[in-house]
Amino acid sequence: MIASHAILLGVNIDHVATLRQARGTRYPDPIQAAIEAEQAGADGITLHLREDRRHIQERDVALLRDILLSKMNLEMAVTGEMLAIAEQYRPEDCCLVPERREELTTEGGLDVAGQLGRITEACVRLKEAGTRVSLFIDADPRQVEAAAQARAPVVEIHTGHFADARDEQRRRKEFQRIVEAVKKGREAGLQVNAGHGLNYQNVAAIAALPDIVELNIGHAIMARALFTGMQSAVGEMKRLMREARG
Numbered sequence: 007m008i009a010s011h012a013i014l015l016g017v018n019i020d021h022v023a024t025l026r027q028a029r030g031t032r033y034p035d036p037i038q039a040a041i042e043a044e045q046a047g048a049d050g051i052t053l054h055l056r057e058d059r060r061h062i063q064e065r066d067v068a069l070l071r072d073i074l075l076s077k078m079n080l081e082m083a084v085t086g087e088m089l090a091i092a093e094q095y096r097p098e099d100c101c102l103v104p105e106r107r108e109e110l111t112t113e114g115g116l117d118v119a120g121q122l123g124r125i126t127e128a129c130v131r132l133k134e135a136g137t138r139v140s141l142f143i144d145a146d147p148r149q150v151e152a153a154a155q156a157r158a159p160v161v162e163i164h165t166g167h168f169a170d171a172r173d174e175q176r177r178r179k180e181f182q183r184i185v186e187a188v189k190k191g192r193e194a195g196l197q198v199n200a201g202h203g204l205n206y207q208n209v210a211a212i213a214a215l216p217d218i219v220e221l222n223i224g225h226a227i228m229a230r231a232l233f234t235g236m237q238s239a240v241g242e243m244k245r246l247m248r249e250a251r252g
């Protein structure tokens with residue numbers, strides 16, 4: 007069997023900041039989490055600067071910009087404020103996500119097809135700032151096609167519906183949707199990433215898909231790290247992904 011290319015892990019550190027913001031203290035510091043995650047093998051650090059600043063703060067973005075040895079994947083809404091911040095800090099990657107203040111976490115993918123002009127403008131603006139744009143989209147071929155039309159080089163397929171599926175039939179259906187979306191993305195010449203809700207139990211099925219380049223995983227790794235430490239939590243996720251890829 008020809009081994010497919012290695013799959014990369016972007017570690018999302020949002021929820022270290024959630025714990026910090028819970029009391030407004032200076033600890034735990036997501037900066038330390040990022041450094042430890044990189045030392046444990048993270049191929050990149052993902053952070054979501056939300057409009058409501060519920061966890062990651064702009065200070066975190068600024069410090070990590072100077073500290074990271076791997077790459078920064080800055081997740082953000084498609085707003086003038088966030089585009090200006092991305093132009094200021096120039097992360098290697100910028101993942102455009104939908105955002106609603108009342109949401110508990112990201113609920114769905116970005117509707118690229120329904121706002122193609124606006125998303126295309128954002129992609130052009132970020133490319134001019136030297137940032138590689140990724141669009142966080144549902145496993146929907148129509149959204150994949152729209153992402154290609156918007157000239158985004160990367161898409162990140164939302165795996166939350168697969169992760170949240172409560173029965174095997176639903177999980178298989180959501181998984182098949184992801185398979186189709188990944189195939190569509192490759193056919194469109196896009197880099198295809200995936201993320202949201204992935205954990206130590208469900209990651210292998212997604213990591214085994216040979217055309218996926220990168221997984222962005224945060225909540226499950228941070229939860230595990232609370233008990234086993236970051237080195238072990240990131241290392242175990244990398245091992246599961248490597249084994250799944252073969």
Ligand SMILES: CC(=O)[C@@H](O)[C@H](O)COP(=O)(O)O
Nearest residue numbers: 020054081103111112201202
């Ligand atoms: C886009 C995505 O799936 C997540 O990275 C998102 O950032 C989750 O938002 P919270 O980190 O606020 O749960």
Ligand SMILES: NCC(=O)COP(=O)(O)O
Nearest residue numbers: 018201202203223224225
């Ligand atoms: N884009 C997905 C991400 O960065 C992490 O999502 P989660 O693992 O915290 O659900």
